[in-house]
Amino acid sequence: MCILSALIYSIEIVILPILVAALKSGDAKKSETLESEEAKKNAETLISETPILTAARYGIVEMVNMLVKEIPSSTYETNLENKNILLVAVENKRTIVVESLKKWFEERNEKNIFDNLIQDVDNEDNIVLHLAATLSNEDWYISGAALQMMWHVKWFQQYVKGLVPDHFTVRTNNMDKTAGNIFKKSHKQLVRDGSAWLKDTLESCSVVAALLAGVSFATSSTVPGGNKSETGEPALEGKPAFDAFASSSVIGLCFSIISLIMFLSILTSRKEAKDFRIDLPRKLL
Incomplete structure (x- = not known):
């Protein structure tokens, strides 16, 4: 029994870590091989x-227009991946x-x-929607x-689907994936980052909105100039400055409370990919 226990202990302490390290090393090498093959394939495609x-590819629309005009057959050219x-x-x-x-062919009645x-489709049977759903290296230059x-x-949903x-x-x-499946998978990390960005931003804004709401409440309940001792009416009642102060303090209180409620509603809202299209940006604005 002692020998068996010692053998089991040696396996757990010595052999298992070596096996785990070997598996991780093999996975890392396999990942590096796949990445190098993908990079080589992309380089061949670009060439x-x-x-x-x-x-x-680089958005040089002037050259595209010139080539389509001077060499109409260039419209049908494809690369190694069969992408037009x-x-x-x-x-x-x-x-x-x-x-x-789109404008060029519509003006010449050649929309067909x-x-x-x-x-058209590429070598992997990807249509234009599949390619629009993929998260590429080219990103929108927008903060947040x-x-x-x-x-x-x-x-993806509004522009390309409309075409x-x-x-x-x-x-x-050929991988039995729809464009929606690809979009959901490729943007999973961006959805997480967007949710985290919203949370951090709204928590900071909520603190400011709460402070403003407190100050606005205190200001709206204050009567500048005091009250008349005889009647208790505001001493400055009827003055333009007093009316402006009273109106702006109430408006400020309403807006600060509304913004605080909206911030809290965003924090508790669902945050899936489709919610970032209209619902969440509208609440944020």
């Missing part, structure tokens, strides 16, 4: 892109390129070409994770 695709100019622009959130292409670009999330939701047919929302790629 393979033609000038119009590169211009669409519109898919590349949507993937990198280049709204100005998408709007320029734009529709064909919209309905909550406001960034608001623009991500508006870009495609309704049945595109249920289409899946």
Whole structure:
């Protein structure tokens, strides 16, 4: 029994940590390999892109317009991932390129070409909605994770969804994922960051709103100039300055209490991706 206990103890103390470290090392190496392969694949894709695709990727709308005008066939060019100019622009959130292409084909009564670009798919059967739902390196240059999330939701749900047919929302790629599934998964961390940003901001604002509410309450119950000893009426009643002071103190009290209530309502509100589109930003404003 003593020998068995010693053997078990040695396994727990010596062998198990070595096995855990080996597994972690293997996972780390596997992760590094996958990242290097992904980086190599992205580099090959960038090298393979033609000038119009590169211009669409970086939002150089002047070059896109010139190439479409001078070389109309360049509209159909694709990269190694089989992404056309519109898919590349949507993937990198280049709204100005998408709007320029849409306007160009509508002015020439060639909207069917734009529709064909919209309905195209890449090598992984991703449609334009799948690419719009992906959280790319190109982000909206807005401070605050909550406001960034608001623009991500508006870009995906309001703008890109408005360009495609309704049945595109249920289409899946070769991983059997819909655009909604990809959006929810890729923006999970941003939703957490947005919720934390809202919490920190609103807690600070709530302290200020509470202080202002207390000062406004004390001010609204104060009568400047005192009361008349004979009648008890305010001594300055009827004066423009007195009326302005009385009105502004009551208005300040109402606004400070309303803002405090709104801050508390945001803190207790649900904070999912769709809530960052209208509900939470409207309450914050």
